[in-house]
Amino acid sequence: MTIKKAVIPAAGLGTRFLPATKAQPKEMLPVVDKPAIQYIVEEAVASGIESIIIVTGRNKRSIEDHFDRSIELEQTLEEKGKKEILAELQGISNLASIHYIRQREPLGLGHAVLSARQFIGDEPFAVLLGDDLMMSKKPALRQLMDVHEKMGTDVVGVQHVAPEDVSKYGIIDPRACTGSVYELADLVEKPSVDEAPSMIAVMGRYVLNPSIFPVLEFLERGTGGEIQLTDALRKQCAASPIHAVLLEGQRYDIGDKFGYLRAGIEMALSRPEMRGQVLAYLDGLHGRMAVQ
Numbered sequence: 542m543t544i545k546k547a548v549i550p551a552a553g554l555g556t557r558f559l560p561a562t563k564a565q566p567k568e569m570l571p572v573v574d575k576p577a578i579q580y581i582v583e584e585a586v587a588s589g590i591e592s593i594i595i596v597t598g599r600n601k602r603s604i605e606d607h608f609d610r611s612i613e614l615e616q617t618l619e620e621k622g623k624k625e626i627l628a629e630l631q632g633i634s635n636l637a638s639i640h641y642i643r644q645r646e647p648l649g650l651g652h653a654v655l656s657a658r659q660f661i662g663d664e665p666f667a668v669l670l671g672d673d674l675m676m677s678k679k680p681a682l683r684q685l686m687d688v689h690e691k692m693g694t695d696v697v698g699v700q701h702v703a704p705e706d707v708s709k710y711g712i713i714d715p716r717a718c719t720g721s722v723y724e725l726a727d728l729v730e731k732p733s734v735d736e737a738p739s740m741i742a743v744m745g746r747y748v749l750n751p752s753i754f755p756v757l758e759f760l761e762r763g764t765g766g767e768i769q770l771t772d773a774l775r776k777q778c779a780a781s782p783i784h785a786v787l788l789e790g791q792r793y794d795i796g797d798k799f800g801y802l803r804a805g806i807e808m809a810l811s812r813p814e815m816r817g818q819v820l821a822y823l824d825g826l827h828g829r830m831a832v833q
């Protein structure tokens with residue numbers, strides 16, 4: 542079945558990024574000239590998603606303002622003849638049909654997804670996490686949707702990680718592999734490196750069947766005292782097959798300070814109008830630092 546709806550959880554406090562996130566949502570931190578969450582919405586739309594529900598919390602109003610129209614700004618740009626940026630702004634508010642719901646308690650990713658149940662109804666849907674920015678030829682979510690359309694199963698996006706990073710992620714236990722698609726025997730949330738079944742980590746992209754909702758509803762709290770989506774998938778996995786697709790493309794963890802810097806630099810390098818300038822700067826910087 543084609544996936545038309547997506548959930549973007551955005552209720553997190555952004556504590557890894559304080560003080561920048563004291564008075565603004567982490568999802569609104571700019572990567573070059575766009576807030577991080579706009580890249581996520583654009584990936585969803587490029588994958589074929591038509592309706593998005595963003596699960597927000599307190600202090601997240603600027604996300605709604607960003608995807609809304611700004612009539613005064615549009616009028617001013619019109620009067621000044623700034624057609625290009627005007628069209629870009631109008632494009633943002635026309636990207637998709639975007640809805641909002643508040644997660645009343647910070648009970649984790651599984652709980653955030655469960656909050657979107659009424660909006661999703663009885664159809665398969667996508668989940669995209671805002672900390673994972675993906676730069677790829679085929680949109681990352683589309684890579685999952687292609688597998689779901691063939692198999693009809695729950696699908697998660699994965700990439701290999703270094704041993705020291707294993708405990709930050711949901712880790713899969715693959716049973717079989719065909720090309721870039723794994724069939725899962727199990728998956729576990731944030732294991733220690735000694736207990737990890739592999740070094741292949743879930744990267745913040747999911748396509749889920751609505752049968753996940755009753756599982757989430759009755760799930761006990763897991764790692765960090767939170768309702769974990771990985772734990773719900775683990776239960777699903779015991780009952781019916783789940784697949785993982787090895788994502789093609791570069792992923793940036795923008796919840797991490799260095800990951801955020803890398804994303805800014807590499808996204809700027811991917812823009813033809815900035816590439817030369819940034820490369821020249823990096824070259825010069827390298828020279829300057831070597832001299833010091």
Ligand code: G1P
Binds near residue numbers: 710730731743745771
């Ligand atoms: C969440 C998921 C985890 C996944 C990760 C990807 O963890 O719980 O399974 O691997 O996102 O970024 P979080 O980073 O929210 O702690």
